[in-house]
Amino acid sequence: MAPLEGLTVVEAANYLAGPMAGLMMADLGADVIKVEPPRGDPYRRVGRAYGSSSLQFRAANQNKRNVVLDLKSEDGLAAFHELLRDADVLITNWRPAVAERMGLTAESVRADFPQLIWVRVSGYGPDGPRSELPAYDGIVQARSGSQLSGTAEPMNTNNNVADKVSAMFAAQTITAALHQRTRTGTGTVCDVAMVDAMAYFYAADIGAGHRIADTEPDLAVGDTAAGSLMLETAEGYLTLSPVSGAQLRRSLEAAGIGETFSAVMEADRSDTMDVYFSAIRPALLARSALEWEAIFEEADVPAAAIRTFRQHLEDPQTIHNGTYKRVPDPSLDGDWLMVRYPAWFDGEPAETAELPPPDLPEVPRQ
Numbered sequence: 001m002a003p004l005e006g007l008t009v010v011e012a013a014n015y016l017a018g019p020m021a022g023l024m025m026a027d028l029g030a031d032v033i034k035v036e037p038p039r040g041d042p043y044r045r046v047g048r049a050y051g052s053s054s055l056q057f058r059a060a061n062q063n064k065r066n067v068v069l070d071l072k073s074e075d076g077l078a079a080f081h082e083l084l085r086d087a088d089v090l091i092t093n094w095r096p097a098v099a100e101r102m103g104l105t106a107e108s109v110r111a112d113f114p115q116l117i118w119v120r121v122s123g124y125g126p127d128g129p130r131s132e133l134p135a136y137d138g139i140v141q142a143r144s145g146s147q148l149s150g151t152a153e154p155m156n157t158n159n160n161v162a163d164k165v166s167a168m169f170a171a172q173t174i175t176a177a178l179h180q181r182t183r184t185g186t187g188t189v190c191d192v193a194m195v196d197a198m199a200y201f202y203a204a205d206i207g208a209g210h211r212i213a214d215t216e217p218d219l220a221v222g223d224t225a226a227g228s229l230m231l232e233t234a235e236g237y238l239t240l241s242p243v244s245g246a247q248l249r250r251s252l253e254a255a256g257i258g259e260t261f262s263a264v265m266e267a268d269r270s271d272t273m274d275v276y277f278s279a280i281r282p283a284l285l286a287r288s289a290l291e292w293e294a295i296f297e298e299a300d301v302p303a304a305a306i307r308t309f310r311q312h313l314e315d316p317q318t319i320h321n322g323t324y325k326r327v328p329d330p331s332l333d334g335d336w337l338m339v340r341y342p343a344w345f346d347g348e349p350a351e352t353a354e355l356p357p358p359d360l361p362e363v364p365r366q
Contacts, residue, residue, distance in 0.1 A: 012071070020167030057357065061357045089118075248264060332356075
């Protein structure tokens with residue numbers, strides 16, 4: 001099953017927030033045409049080159065076709081407009097003034113391409129005091145309020161979470177707009193600001209402590225959100241996440257320190273987990289993380305040894321789920337591991353064209 005089969009998406013976006021939204025459309029069966037400038041998406045050059053592009057670019061652009069157009073030229077812009085005449089969706093992540101310089105405004109798109117759903121991903125939105133400022137993942141993370149919530153020092157993630165969260169909301173916005181088009185018969189212009197996407201993403205935990213207007217924030221909410229700890233063992237690290245009294249008791253018993261349960265439960269509610277972890281940390285040094293994982297699994301307590309990504313690839317559940325599939329890639333010495341869209345439809349994964357990331361076509365110099 002290919003849920004978005006028959007849908008044509010034009011992606012005029014670079015780096016990650018826009019292209020990952022296009023990736024999700026492609027992985028659900030849409031025909032995604034990536035428009036690249038003559039030198040290609042700059043993301044091709046981020047990291048070591050494998051063939052015509054980096055692994056980062058490859059990971060965000062599987063299952064797409066591409067064309068090279070110079071949108072600063074009249075011919076390139078005319079060709080771009082021709083693509084839009086047959087497209088259902090346009091994804092961009094330009095600053096607002098870039099589209100205007102090409103004559104693409106909400107009004108002109110509605111008039112010239114009434115069927116088109118245009119999703120504009122930007123750092124701050126189409127207008128306002130920061131709308132024309134450059135915004136990359138780290139900048140948006142810094143503005144999101146997340147990096148100083150639950151920690152004394154700023155805490156950054158080791159991945160581009162702001163880009164990816166924004167891409168997910170952009171993809172969801174596209175599917176919502178498609179449903180609206182079936183009711184109204186017309187397309188729409190949608191805006192996804194990365195700062196808004198991060199605010200929504202953090203609203204259910206880190207942001208929750210600030211949601212009662214005109215009162216002092218409850219900063220303990222941020223502490224709770226940062227509460228998944230890396231616990232040292234005799235070999236490796238373990239994440240342990242008991243969430244009920246029964247799980248707390250069983251985990252302490254499994255660790256051989258069941259007598260500490262009463263002290264944990266008698267502690268003030270805000271101190272319960274601090275008392276719990278103080279009790280269990282020394283006990284965990286007696287065995288390896290993988291041994292503890294098996295012990296806590298037997299006790300029905302949520303726990304996992306912290307794995308490398310290679311261990312994740314080799315995990316029996318990853319293999320059982322068919323999370324990755326080998327796809328021949330002529331530009332590589334080996335096959336490309338294509339990760340599938342993480343949903344099943346009537347028990348089957350979404351079908352795609354199984355295209356490796358597109359190479360950059362040679363464009364004759366004028």
